[in-house]
Amino acid sequence: MIQHDARGEALSTDQPASVAAYEQAMVLFNTLQLDPVAVLEPALARDPDFIAGHLMMAGLFLSCIDGQVLPAARASLDSAAASRHRPLPREQSLLAALRPWAEGDMGRSNRLLDRHLVDHPRDLFALQLTHMADLVLGRSAMLRDRIARALCHWQPGDAGYGYLLGMHAFGLEECNEYARAEALGRRAVALDPHDAWAVHAVAHVCEMQGRVAEGIHWLTEETAHWQQNNALAVHNHWHLALMHLSNHDEAAALALYDRAIAPGPASMAMDLVDASGLLWRLGLRGVDVASRWEALAARWDEQAAWGWSVFNDTHAMLAFAGAGDAARMARGREAMGAVPATAPLPWWNEAGELCEAVMAFGAGAYARCAALLLPLLPVTHGFGGSQAQRSLIFLTAMEAARRAGDTALHEALESEASARKPALAGQLAEHRSQVLEAA
Template structure:
């Protein structure tokens, strides 16, 4: 007996209760609410042959973008392979992509999901995982166009259609189509106020357009459901802190860090990356955050998996350098240098260079830091993350130039940043002392 989900996709199980639990867990994941794992695990305990359920659990593990979860994802995929039931073609295709991801090759998995979604455009879970991996891999155009590819196969009445709008909103924002992004994000939230990804997309629009006061209101009084029991809460609080920085209010940004971003027992790698990025930006502005680096660096020493993710490795390096743990930073740098440039994925040829630049900045070799970063800035998309996250490289190069006394480079980078986005005032993260250099 084969049953189907709310979008008509066949699921290899003969138990209606398994399909109901699958649907509940998936909807929690779609809106990034907690805890879909707790909902799904009892289903798998009762129905160990539920192939789609094991694939769902594997995807939950992989969505953490934390190499420490890869073994758990592989166990889930092995359980799917060990089912007494025969997987259908969609499940076979999806499992093949997830297997590459669990084996450490997210880039290959992402390409397999390209084709999977052409053949199975109503596979909402595969679509959301692909969208997330597009972000981590820096495939900005695909953040928009992947959703566009499947829309013709959906209708507004389909279960989960609002989540497509939220994903499309973020993709449009990353492609600088701000008006459409804002409109679709708001539409998604009208359909489902729990759609945290849509909240996130609209917050990006406000930040990138320099609508700082609107952005702060949006994340403090305009929306609130994302602030509790949500996997994206730390990241959205990070955006709130950036808006405070853009408002020349580092004290409020630091307060947000202490209240909502500083690592806790359950922090994943992406949460630690947000913590590193915020403390580094505060440091670029001359704010004393030295005492906070120590606990963050300690967590990175536990959770860093050098050589798997450029994005994670650079943020781990920020923490180690910020905490002045040169020996640990050098050890990480050696591992990265030993990774074959073509093996894990895009931009690995440059990963070591960025980490070296971070170390140079921490050691006061600011001219060398700027020299290393300057040729990488035009191709920073490969670093992964959003425009807001990638701007850290530009800000670091800019502040390195200022501290090195390179007025020409500082002016060039400042002009570039001003021309690229209509942000109000200085880019968040630039030291107030830069004013005097600009006037020199």
């Protein structure tokens, strides 16, 4: 009754075809290609007692980081629990670890996955899924250290080894170890050019070091597979747009929004996050994006699952503020205020203040916005997401200070930004002079 996956992990099924589908879906998930769900569905229809398959299906839903798919994840976990097969230790552990996430408590699930991956360090699916949760929960050190814990149990040539390198590369970047991150990311891409996460890790290094020309070349000339049929396509286009913004090429960034980032009918919350983040950055630079905010705000209105993800909720509020939609902002703020103080969410009190700051900026109350954001800047890791994504909070504070006429705060933040990214110091000075000339 027991089969084994390509890494030697035992699976409670007697059907080799189920294992083949599991492996195919695994590779699609590792490379973020579409669509592992479509691969697993027929396998589970033929083998409804395939516990590992149901657990993978639940994890695929959870990896969307979208509150709307939690019922589907719960249904998959229920199917795993109802199997006539007795779960193997790894399957039993993973089922217990994923259940809180499907019930809305990603933080508790993440802590259970900590132990699961100590006991099962070759569980590649759980490693990648937990890596995504670490990102959303703002556990920057664990993006690096979780993969480091597992590496001694892997060897070059193991199925999926390159994907560990790509994840480790991203974790190193988020911990400011840029040289190691880039080396591992490039090695991972050399092992599998379809490894969109490793491509993304190297793009992050270029972004954080201000190596704009190299970053654009990396995403447009040196790599290409991420651009089509890939769940990370919107996000990597977002990175490319940020690089154009670093070149003060707002027109190129806006063209990318219209071509590759603006939401479509099938966009998930993580795509809407990127759309909000890019439009807001363009707005901070004085670009007229008013005609694009309403469509995005309408999608967030349909998509928002308030009280589940600070990261998502704040980006929804950006869209409502950008659209000037007071009614939606009020409903969102009311929904956030209704979240119990005991809710299993990180950074929830600060999230309320962040949303107040967003609303203040949208209303033109720039001094209030800057005052609300200043004490949040040292703790933005709790917001979740990457350093590049969280920089939106800093940029908003800096622009609010400038618009409020708070020269001391604006210069202090500009100095901080220049010290963090020395390569950008000249660009910031040039941008400042352009703003002064326009004024």
